[in-house]
Amino acid sequence: MITEQDLGDWRRTHYSSQVNDSQIGQLTVxxxxxxxxxxxxxxxxxxxxxRFGDTQIVAKKEKDLENNIFEVLKNLKEHSSIGIKGxxxxxxxxxxxxxxxxxxxKVLSVSTKSAPFLTQSVSTIGIDTRxxxxxxxxxxxxxxxxxxxxxxxxxxxxxxxxxNYFIEVNTPKMISTATxxxxxxxxxxxxxxxxxxxxxxxxxxxxxxxxxxNVFEIAPIFRAEPSRTNRHLxxxxxxxxxxxxVNYYDIMDLLDELISYIILRIKDENPNELKNLEIELSxxxxxxxxxxxxxxxxKLQKNHKYIRWGDDISPKILKDVIGDGFYYIVxxxxxxxxxxxxxxxxxxIAISKPNxxxxxxxxxxxxxxxxxxxxxGPLELSSGSTRINNKSVLLDNMKKKGLNPAAFDYHLxxxxxxxxxxxxxxxxxERLLMALLKIENIRDATFYPRDIDRLTP
Amino acid sequence: MITEQDLGDWRRTHYSSQVNDSQIGQLTVxxxxxxxxxxxxxxxxxxxxxRFGDTQIVAKKEKDLENNIFEVLKNLKEHSSIGIKGxxxxxxxxxxxxxxxxxxxKVLSVSTKSAPFLTQSVSTIGIDTRxxxxxxxxxxxxxxxxxxxxxxxxxxxxxxxxxNYFIEVNTPKMISTATxxxxxxxxxxxxxxxxxxxxxxxxxxxxxxxxxxNVFEIAPIFRAEPSRTNRHLxxxxxxxxxxxxVNYYDIMDLLDELISYIILRIKDENPNELKNLEIELSxxxxxxxxxxxxxxxxKLQKNHKYIRWGDDISPKILKDVIGDGFYYIVxxxxxxxxxxxxxxxxxxIAISKPNxxxxxxxxxxxxxxxxxxxxxGPLELSSGSTRINNKSVLLDNMKKKGLNPAAFDYHLxxxxxxxxxxxxxxxxxERLLMALLKIENIRDATFYPRDIDRLTP
Numbered sequence: 001m002i003t004e005q006d007l008g009d010w011r012r013t014h015y016s017s018q019v020n021d022s023q024i025g026q027l028t029v030x031x032x033x034x035x036x037x038x039x040x041x042x043x044x045x046x047x048x049x050x051r052f053g054d055t056q057i058v059a060k061k062e063k064d065l066e067n068n069i070f071e072v073l074k075n076l077k078e079h080s081s082i083g084i085k086g087x088x089x090x091x092x093x094x095x096x097x098x099x100x101x102x103x104x105x106k107v108l109s110v111s112t113k114s115a116p117f118l119t120q121s122v123s124t125i126g127i128d129t130r131x132x133x134x135x136x137x138x139x140x141x142x143x144x145x146x147x148x149x150x151x152x153x154x155x156x157x158x159x160x161x162x163x164n165y166f167i168e169v170n171t172p173k174m175i176s177t178a179t180x181x182x183x184x185x186x187x188x189x190x191x192x193x194x195x196x197x198x199x200x201x202x203x204x205x206x207x208x209x210x211x212x213x214n215v216f217e218i219a220p221i222f223r224a225e226p227s228r229t230n231r232h233l234x235x236x237x238x239x240x241x242x243x244x245x246v247n248y249y250d251i252m253d254l255l256d257e258l259i260s261y262i263i264l265r266i267k268d269e270n271p272n273e274l275k276n277l278e279i280e281l282s283x284x285x286x287x288x289x290x291x292x293x294x295x296x297x298x299k300l301q302k303n304h305k306y307i308r309w310g311d312d313i314s315p316k317i318l319k320d321v322i323g324d325g326f327y328y329i330v331x332x333x334x335x336x337x338x339x340x341x342x343x344x345x346x347x348x349i350a351i352s353k354p355n356x357x358x359x360x361x362x363x364x365x366x367x368x369x370x371x372x373x374x375x376x377g378p379l380e381l382s383s384g385s386t387r388i389n390n391k392s393v394l395l396d397n398m399k400k401k402g403l404n405p406a407a408f409d410y411h412l413x414x415x416x417x418x419x420x421x422x423x424x425x426x427x428x429x430e431r432l433l434m435a436l437l438k439i440e441n442i443r444d445a446t447f448y449p450r451d452i453d454r455l456t457p
Numbered sequence: 458m459i460t461e462q463d464l465g466d467w468r469r470t471h472y473s474s475q476v477n478d479s480q481i482g483q484l485t486v487x488x489x490x491x492x493x494x495x496x497x498x499x500x501x502x503x504x505x506x507x508r509f510g511d512t513q514i515v516a517k518k519e520k521d522l523e524n525n526i527f528e529v530l531k532n533l534k535e536h537s538s539i540g541i542k543g544x545x546x547x548x549x550x551x552x553x554x555x556x557x558x559x560x561x562x563k564v565l566s567v568s569t570k571s572a573p574f575l576t577q578s579v580s581t582i583g584i585d586t587r588x589x590x591x592x593x594x595x596x597x598x599x600x601x602x603x604x605x606x607x608x609x610x611x612x613x614x615x616x617x618x619x620x621n622y623f624i625e626v627n628t629p630k631m632i633s634t635a636t637x638x639x640x641x642x643x644x645x646x647x648x649x650x651x652x653x654x655x656x657x658x659x660x661x662x663x664x665x666x667x668x669x670x671n672v673f674e675i676a677p678i679f680r681a682e683p684s685r686t687n688r689h690l691x692x693x694x695x696x697x698x699x700x701x702x703v704n705y706y707d708i709m710d711l712l713d714e715l716i717s718y719i720i721l722r723i724k725d726e727n728p729n730e731l732k733n734l735e736i737e738l739s740x741x742x743x744x745x746x747x748x749x750x751x752x753x754x755x756k757l758q759k760n761h762k763y764i765r766w767g768d769d770i771s772p773k774i775l776k777d778v779i780g781d782g783f784y785y786i787v788x789x790x791x792x793x794x795x796x797x798x799x800x801x802x803x804x805x806i807a808i809s810k811p812n813x814x815x816x817x818x819x820x821x822x823x824x825x826x827x828x829x830x831x832x833x834g835p836l837e838l839s840s841g842s843t844r845i846n847n848k849s850v851l852l853d854n855m856k857k858k859g860l861n862p863a864a865f866d867y868h869l870x871x872x873x874x875x876x877x878x879x880x881x882x883x884x885x886x887e888r889l890l891m892a893l894l895k896i897e898n899i900r901d902a903t904f905y906p907r908d909i910d911r912l913t914p
Binding site: 004006007011012015031033034050051077079080081083108109110111112113115132133134135136138139143144147148151154155158162165167168169170171172173174175176186187188189190191193195197204207208210211212213214219220222224234235237244245246247250389390410411413414416417418419420421446447448450452455456457 | 461463464468469472488490491507508534536537538540565566567568569570572589590591592593595596600601604605608611612615619622624625626627628629630631632633643644645646647648650652654661664665667668669670671676677679681691692694701702703704707846847867868870871873874875876877878903904905907909912913914
């Protein structure tokens with residue numbers, strides 16, 4: 001049994017990335033966890049890992065008369081946290097040209113069990129087993145690379161939007177009414193009232209264009225998805241953007257540039273992570289292709305006779321007509337979109353020349369909306385639109401969708417005070433990460449996933 | 458009745474901040490809302506406000522034969538959103554040296570009602586009336602200044618932590634067990650299970666030090682506060698920081714530097730906002746004073762004989778012994794702190810020389826914790842501590858606090874795998890904003906406040 005020690009006055013002097021051959025002969029204090037261990041009988045090679053990588057620690061039995069370091073290290077399991085005071089010596093075989101000979105050790109936290117998966121392997125074991133020990137799982141190289149790139153995405157989104165005169169806002173997650181109708185809501189007990197978790201910051205970000213013009217929020221959204229798929233979460237991070245005095249075309253331009261910027265920044269900041277993940281991010285050609293909903297339906301009807309104008313388009317059949325990469329599906333039927341989405345054409349007039357396919361539709365409404373979905377192959381990443389900024393049109397639409405305007409009174413009253421024309425999008429952070437890094441299961445694009453079966457850890 | 462028009466192909470060519478005397482004689486397209494209007498009979502002076510400020514639009518009746526601009530502007534209420542195509546002309550009396558003569562107008566959104574408060578006044582009306590029209594309220598100069606500074610705080614926190622090798626994380630807000638015990642939780646229906654909204658990301662951020670060492674999260678926290686005060690919200694934004702291989706002293710040093718950095722950045726980025734708010738932020742002397750809980754109790758007991766060691770210290774009586782500004786209260790009784798807070802001294806041994814005041818205490822436990830509260834005058838801004846990273850000590854503490862370890866199994870199991878020593882803090886964004894900008898009511902430090910009485914807008 002090895003005793004754990006308090007940190008006391010020990011402090012790290014260098015991260016692993018700061019230890020190099022300029023320090024040969026000097027003393028260093030390193031801290032981290034044992035990521036691997038090779039036992040050559042009288043010599044132990046320990047990889048001590050910190051936030052930036054590994055440093056090799058070499059402990060020899062013969063030198064161990066005084067301070068017992070060899071014996072302690074020999075008995076410590078991988079994942080244990082330790083501090084090492086030692087001397088930096090040259091080692092040509094080591095990636096950073098050095099290794100460290102320990103003079104003193106501090107055992108900070110003993111791993112009493114053996115981890116059920118290897119740090120080095122991409123995926124050796126079912127995701128549910130990994131999720132049961134998620135914090136340990138997140139030590140794996142694969143996820144370390146994923147989550148460092150995730151951080152770059154967050155940074156670059158904020159950089160880009162700040163440069164483009166956006167202001168970051170936070171809107172309430174506990175709300176009184178459903179934004180998109182009643183489905184897939186989590187109910188809460190709010191003191192003595194019924195309330196819900198926000199499925200999106202939609203109405204709030206729209207309102208805020210009134211005061212701040214260009215707003216964004218990066219925050220959790222909550223959807224009681226009944227489905228078990230590899231691309232749905234019950235709690236996800238949404239990048240929400242809303243801008244005044246523009247329409248959905250401007251917003252698609254903005255989104256094109258945002259995605260391009262993110263990719264440039266990842267290439268710049270995470271070349272090693274991309275290499276480790278064997279991902280090549282090519283620079284993007286923008287604008288991304290924009291296909292109208294109607295032209296896609298036309299194409300799809302050639303091989304899928306049952307498809308009607310007005311139907312949703314399932315990801316599976318999209319593969320038949322579209323390749324990989326980023327593209328938009330624009331001008332969706334108004335009937336498929338939420339109440340706040342603007343219809344295309346002035347004053348809610350239906351489009352003038354209905355596509356022949358419309359005639360085959362059972363759906364009488366051939367109204368088209370100023371809307372888009374940003375896709376990556378079959379994966380929907382973002383939805384956006386021009387929003388209605390006229391109170392009577394909005395009221396009308398609510399009624400058509402079967403919503404009770406009284407429940408939205410707190411929202412509608414704002415429309416009496418000159419709310420500007422505006423448009424925006426919501427972009428799923430985890431979905432974007434999946435697309436960029438070819439992640440199979442969205443659960444590996446978030447730290448602690450939530451779904452119908454999982455509420456812990 | 459004035460008809461609203463579609464945005465069509467009109468786009469802003471300049472923000473107000475970009476209009477200046479280098480453009481005299483040129484055409485410009487401005488968009489925004491009417492922040493004020495002066496009617497001089499045959500001449501109208503309109504302040505057109507956008508994200509960056511006002512531009513003066515001057516409409517003369519005599520020039521209005523063709524396009525009716527004068528009549529339209531005359532009839533538009535303040536707050537209406539419009540677009541103006543016009544010519545930039547010199548005007549020495551105007552702050553930016555120019556004004557704009559409109560050639561064409563587009564009425565984008567008509568304000569049909571008169572706002573119940575003035576944009577220019579600091580507070581003319583009760584906060585509840587303002588909150589009922591919050592998006593409109595947020596157009597007020599006062600709140601515009603507050604929320605621009607809020608954005609600077611968010612930016613500077615992220616800059617500072619990123620420079621200090623922290624990574625941004627997101628942890629789930631729907632959780633299975635209470636972090637700090639059962640009080641003040643919002644229950645949720647999670648599919649067929651009972652769940653709660655997270656009061657803090659505490660246990661998750663602790664776990665994540667295992668994989669990422671230095672983590673931060675800026676996200677909503679949810680507390681079912683039964684109290685009606687000017688400093689509590691049911692939903693607030695918490696800046697949560699957790700760092701491996703350090704203790705609470707290191708964390709206080711970090712927090713000192715963070716607050717100093719925030720203030721420097723605000724002074725740099727928001728000189729005008731500070732001037733408008735009549736706030737002078739002086740550069741801070743760090744480290745902030747650190748008073749031990751015991752010495753404060755000693756001092757307080759001189760005038761408040763009923764106070765015992767072990768009691769919480771109420772903000773009101775703190776005024777008697779402490780001035781304004783930032784300071785810490787450190788080394789709180791272990792009994793006042795949550796189960797994950799480390800006791801002071803090795804291996805949970807009680808401090809060796811109890812202060813005489815302890816003897817007067819009814820509380821038998823004289824154990825002190827490695828903890829701090831960061832205060833600003835009587836306002837608590839942040840709480841932090843060294844955390845327990847040993848499983849058996851943690852288990853023991855849970856039992857002492859009456860918690861059921863089985864409910865924390867998902868957390869405890871991580872402690873079998875070498876979780877490093879760590880420490881951290883949670884800092885309330887709204888509280889910090891209150892302290893820095895002398896905001897009386899915390900509701901004005903957030904966009905859409907939530908409290909026991911308020912769930913909308």
